[in-house]
Amino acid sequence: MRPGEALQRWLFRVTRDEQLPIVLGQRRIFIVPTRAGGLFAIVLAVMLIGAINYNLSLGHALIFLLAGLGLVAMVHTFHNLFGLRLIPGRAEPTFAGDLARFPLQLENPRRQPRRALEFSFREQPVVRVDLAADGRATIAVPYAADQRGRLDPGRVTLATRYPLGLFRAWSYPYPRWACVVYPKPLRTPLPTPSPGAAADHHHGDSGQEDFAGLRPRQLSDPTRHIAWKAVARRSDEQALLIKQFAGGASDELWLEWSLTATNRSVEDRLSILAGWVLAADEQQLRYGLQLPGQRIAPAQGQAHRSHCLQALALYGEA
Amino acid sequence: MKRSQQPVDALEHGAVPWLLAGALATAGPHASHLPAWLSLLVAGAMIWRAGLWWQHRPLPARWLLGLLVIGGVAAIAWQFHSLLGKDAGVAMLVLLMALKPLEMRSRRDAQVIVMLGFFLLLTHYFYSQSIPTGLWLLAAMTLLTGALIRLHGGAQPVTTIARQAALLLLQALPFLLILYLLFPRVSGPLWGLPQDAYSGLSGLSEQMSPGSISNLIQSGAIALRSRFAGEVPEKADLYWRGPVFDAYDGSTWRAAAAQRAGPAPVIEARGPLQAYTNLVEAHNQRWLLALDVPTSLPPDSSLAPTLEALAREPLRVRARFSLVSALDYRANRVEAAATLTQALSLPAQLNPRARALAGEWRSRTPEKIAEAALAMFRTEDFHYTLRPPLLGRDAVDEFLFTSRRGFCEHYASAFVFLMRAAGVPARVVAGYQGGEVNPVDGYLTVRQSDAHAWAEIWLAGEGWVRIDPTAAVAPSRIEQGIAAALPEGEPLPAIIRLDADWLRQLRNRWEAANNSWNQWVLGYNPQRQREVLSRLGWRDPDWQSMTATLAALCGLALLIVTLWTLPRRRPADPVQRAWQKYCAQLAQRGVRRAEWEGPLDFAQRVARERPDLAALTSEAAGYYAELRYGRSGEGQLRLLQGCVRRLPPSRRRRI
Numbered sequence: 015m016r017p018g019e020a021l022q023r024w025l026f027r028v029t030r031d032e033q034l035p036i037v038l039g040q041r042r043i044f045i046v047p048t049r050a051g052g053l054f055a056i057v058l059a060v061m062l063i064g065a066i067n068y069n070l071s072l073g074h075a076l077i078f079l080l081a082g083l084g085l086v087a088m089v090h091t092f093h094n095l096f097g098l099r100l101i102p103g104r105a106e107p108t109f110a111g112d113l114a115r116f117p118l119q120l121e122n123p124r125r126q127p128r129r130a131l132e133f134s135f136r137e138q139p140v141v142r143v144d145l146a147a148d149g150r151a152t153i154a155v156p157y158a159a160d161q162r163g164r165l166d167p168g169r170v171t172l173a174t175r176y177p178l179g180l181f182r183a184w185s186y187p188y189p190r191w192a193c194v195v196y197p198k199p200l201r202t203p204l205p206t207p208s209p210g211a212a213a214d215h216h217h218g219d220s221g222q223e224d225f226a227g228l229r230p231r232q233l234s235d236p237t238r239h240i241a242w243k244a245v246a247r248r249s250d251e252q253a254l255l256i257k258q259f260a261g262g263a264s265d266e267l268w269l270e271w272s273l274t275a276t277n278r279s280v281e282d283r284l285s286i287l288a289g290w291v292l293a294a295d296e297q298q299l300r301y302g303l304q305l306p307g308q309r310i311a312p313a314q315g316q317a318h319r320s321h322c323l324q325a326l327a328l329y330g331e332a
Numbered sequence: 333m334k335r336s337q338q339p340v341d342a343l344e345h346g347a348v349p350w351l352l353a354g355a356l357a358t359a360g361p362h363a364s365h366l367p368a369w370l371s372l373l374v375a376g377a378m379i380w381r382a383g384l385w386w387q388h389r390p391l392p393a394r395w396l397l398g399l400l401v402i403g404g405v406a407a408i409a410w411q412f413h414s415l416l417g418k419d420a421g422v423a424m425l426v427l428l429m430a431l432k433p434l435e436m437r438s439r440r441d442a443q444v445i446v447m448l449g450f451f452l453l454l455t456h457y458f459y460s461q462s463i464p465t466g467l468w469l470l471a472a473m474t475l476l477t478g479a480l481i482r483l484h485g486g487a488q489p490v491t492t493i494a495r496q497a498a499l500l501l502l503q504a505l506p507f508l509l510i511l512y513l514l515f516p517r518v519s520g521p522l523w524g525l526p527q528d529a530y531s532g533l534s535g536l537s538e539q540m541s542p543g544s545i546s547n548l549i550q551s552g553a554i555a556l557r558s559r560f561a562g563e564v565p566e567k568a569d570l571y572w573r574g575p576v577f578d579a580y581d582g583s584t585w586r587a588a589a590a591q592r593a594g595p596a597p598v599i600e601a602r603g604p605l606q607a608y609t610n611l612v613e614a615h616n617q618r619w620l621l622a623l624d625v626p627t628s629l630p631p632d633s634s635l636a637p638t639l640e641a642l643a644r645e646p647l648r649v650r651a652r653f654s655l656v657s658a659l660d661y662r663a664n665r666v667e668a669a670a671t672l673t674q675a676l677s678l679p680a681q682l683n684p685r686a687r688a689l690a691g692e693w694r695s696r697t698p699e700k701i702a703e704a705a706l707a708m709f710r711t712e713d714f715h716y717t718l719r720p721p722l723l724g725r726d727a728v729d730e731f732l733f734t735s736r737r738g739f740c741e742h743y744a745s746a747f748v749f750l751m752r753a754a755g756v757p758a759r760v761v762a763g764y765q766g767g768e769v770n771p772v773d774g775y776l777t778v779r780q781s782d783a784h785a786w787a788e789i790w791l792a793g794e795g796w797v798r799i800d801p802t803a804a805v806a807p808s809r810i811e812q813g814i815a816a817a818l819p820e821g822e823p824l825p826a827i828i829r830l831d832a833d834w835l836r837q838l839r840n841r842w843e844a845a846n847n848s849w850n851q852w853v854l855g856y857n858p859q860r861q862r863e864v865l866s867r868l869g870w871r872d873p874d875w876q877s878m879t880a881t882l883a884a885l886c887g888l889a890l891l892i893v894t895l896w897t898l899p900r901r902r903p904a905d906p907v908q909r910a911w912q913k914y915c916a917q918l919a920q921r922g923v924r925r926a927e928w929e930g931p932l933d934f935a936q937r938v939a940r941e942r943p944d945l946a947a948l949t950s951e952a953a954g955y956y957a958e959l960r961y962g963r964s965g966e967g968q969l970r971l972l973q974g975c976v977r978r979l980p981p982s983r984r985r986r987i
Contacts, residue, residue: 034927035927049440050440050443050447053443053444053447054447054450057447057450057451058450060451061450061451061454064454065454065457066518068418068457068458069648069649069857070454070457070458070461071461071853071854071855071856071857072457072461072465072466072469072853072854073454073457074512074515074517074856075466075508075512075853076453076454076457076469076473077454078507078508078511078512078515079473079501079504079505079507079508080450080473080504081504081507081511082503082504082505082506082507082508082511083477083500083501083504085504085507085886085890085893086500086503086504086507086893087500089503089890089893089894090500092894093894129484129485129486129488130484130485130486142486144485144486175484176481176484176485177480177481177484177485177496177500178477178480178481178484178500179439179443179480179483179484180480
């Protein structure tokens with residue numbers, strides 16, 4: 015940790031916000047003059063010298079009113095944040111290279127609106143939002159996810175310069191936030207199903223013998239799996255049924271670490287696997303995922319896809 | 333993708349009209365005293381910018397603006413012969429204000445414009461510090477504040493912005509009052525002021541030539557206001573003494589150089605003294621315009637040998653003086669020989685007829701000589717008019733024997749000439765005569781149109797005696813004022829000719845308001861500040877204690893504003909309150925309801941964790957759910973509140 019960071023941590027008491035909702039009290043709102051505020055002060059000083067020099071009584075009044083305006087603006091800038099309630103939501107997984115969006119529900123419990131609230135993660139794009147009196151809003155604070163893995167975006171900077179831009183008030187809400195970032199998919203042709211290869215891993219599972227159930231036939235199903243007896247028993251002839259077998263049936267696709275080009279980096283190989291998962295999912299294949307030290311049995315559907323992608327995202331992490 | 337700060341800082345299209353309006357409101361009023369070409373340039377630049385905004389067109393190239401700036405600065409330098417100084421400085425600021433919007437791209441540019449606007453507001457006070465100016469500038473300030481709000485708060489209805497800006501200014505008012513009252517005042521100037529700093533101040537001048545007073549009379553502007561401790565004296569006794577002229581070159585009266593060096597005057601009051609306070613408008617000369625003759629002077633002033641009260645420095649701002657005068661007096665019964673010699677000197681060879689006439693009077697006593705001259709004005713065909721014919725080389729002769737039409741300066745000048753020619757020491761005194769009481773605030777108002785010139789002769793044993801030859805010709809001038817003395821058709825300002833009563837009353841009210849404004853706002857100088865503070869019971873404030881008090885009061889005001897704007901808590905609804913109270917009581921007994929837990933879920937959990945509280949909690953939760961989601965009224969609320977009381981004491985758990 016750099017000394018500057020240590021100072022910041024001590025000064026701004028950056029700790030995780032465990033209690034929800036996060037309410038912005040005065041101890042966690044900081045305020046300093048902006049560059050415009052500094053310019054304003056300099057202009058006032060020069061004006062004061064002019065007013066004294068030329069004995070302009072009304073000039074004094076003007077300067078004092080402006081000085082009062084600056085002080086009042088400070089109070090208003092502070093109040094623009096004070097008492098705001100934040101409830102963080104769960105961030106949906108995203109792919110590396112895309113924006114991760116961290117949802118944040120805002121509640122304004124007072125009768126005045128709050129304007130020009132700016133949310134951002136460090137060095138990330140800014141989201142601006144206005145809140146009506148007694149209003150609520152949900153925003154998504156973006157974070158450019160450039161690496162796969164579990165993304166911790168750090169604290170949010172919530173800043174405002176409203177109303178006059180002479181002061182900047184800010185706060186550092188730090189919710190326990192995480193977003194799973196999938197590897198950036200690399201589209202390569204799907205590997206061809208190889209029963210032999212699959213059998214290797216399944217230690218001679220005679221997959222065709224583990225009858226698991228029936229399902230409606232799809233065009234890609236081989237005819238030898240049609241459950242003719244079951245079809246004969248049913249009155250409507252349109253739906254041919256397929257016998258399903260658990261285990262390494264030959265129509266199941268194994269997406270394997272070893273099938274990816276061995277000369278490429280770990281990240282690239284994960285990207286290729288991610289691309290395969292997406293392709294297999296689009297083609298509605300049953301697929302399983304094989305990673306060193308990890309195996310996900312073949313299945314289909316949204317949950318399975320997420321499961322596989324998450325395994326890829328977190329590969330190598332604890 | 334990173335650091336996409338740009339859109340935040342770019343200037344919104346909708347903010348531009350606010351900034352243009354602010355620029356116009358702050359630079360526009362300067363048109364009245366700027367050269368016409370600059371006003372046209374400003375107007376052109378504003379219209380250009382507004383057109384670009386309207387059509388969503390890009391701003392002009394920087395080199396073009398650079399050329400405009402250089403051209404403008406050069407033209408200003410040529411016009412004012414300098415880039416320093418008040419007028420040239422204001423012209424430069426106005427030029428900047430007109431051109432800056434043409435390169436206004438970011439929010440920072442816009443902030444610069446607003447700051448420039450605040451600065452320009454101050455420059456208006458060089459030219460006027462009247463009430464209307466103050467009000468206009470308050471409006472312009474609201475506009476500029478609104479521009480900042482629009483700039484940082486995004487698109488909002490105009491009324492919302494205006495209300496917010498007005499609210500901010502309203503809350504800033506206490507600070508204005510505290511700072512105005514307590515900020516340690518320093519009398520300027522801090523450094524030498526440019527030469528044009530005091531141009532445009534009007535009043536009596538250091539010399540009197542034909543026409544100088546009748547020009548002044550055209551102005552209805554106020555020269556001074558005065559408040560008397562007692563009754564206001566008779567109008568005919570009110571001679572406000574300005575410069576004294578004792579050197580004459582045949583056309584112009586001046587103060588002799590030796591005049592200031594004489595011994596201090598000796599004054600014997602022969603009647604009651606008048607105490608009064610003068611508020612003298614800035615006239616860029618040293619005289620205080622005391623009533624003839626002052627016996628007690630304010631600090632930092634002195635009485636000249638010729639009896640006029642003089643300040644140490646020329647009056648460049650409106651100033652307030654407490655004075656005491658004796659209206660009936662004897663002054664300088666013993667006079668320095670040099671002064672008397674000066675009071676007898678005449679240019680050689682001019683005005684032979686007047687000399688001859690005066691020569692006939694030489695054998696009489698000085699009183700008789702003066703009487704003879706006044707009798708001549710009174711009985712012969714002399715006229716009092718603001719439009720006398722032009723006089724030639726022998727001005728006094730022509731006036732006395734040919735034209736016989738003139739104004740106070742002609743009469744005073746001719747009278748003094750005759751006196752000197754007859755051997756009576758005499759001199760011309762200029763000042764103001766009379767005044768009018770404003771019934772609204774009781775102040776006597778003396779205008780430029782009350783400017784007057786009269787004569788003084790020196791009589792052995794009597795000292796200097798005032799003789800007003802104008803009174804011989806037009807007595808009403810002295811008794812009722814200039815408007816009554818002049819025939820119809822004379823060019824007088826409308827303000828002193830007012831006939832309609834209601835108009836006069838309106839004017840009186842307006843001037844009374846102005847007077848308070850002048851005294852309390854404009855005339856609030858270090859001395860006035862000390863006076864006010866000591867009236868508030870604070871003797872001898874020094875700047876340290878003033879600053880400390882100032883800071884303390886500002887802190888207090890800040891606290892009040894903070895509390896005022898604090899988010900007001902809504903009165904919680906009683907059902908919610910009762911339920912929260914119940915839950916809080918339960919939390920003390922070890923079952924804490926989570927934020928997300930509904931009443932019935934919570935009751936079930938309580939039933940599992942604390943069977944002893946199960947029945948009561950499920951009852952309370954039932955009431956609450958019914959009150960919240962069903963249709964029920966007061967009765968159930970009371971039952972819910974009853975549940976809180978029916979809870980067993982929390983201590984029992986520990987035993």
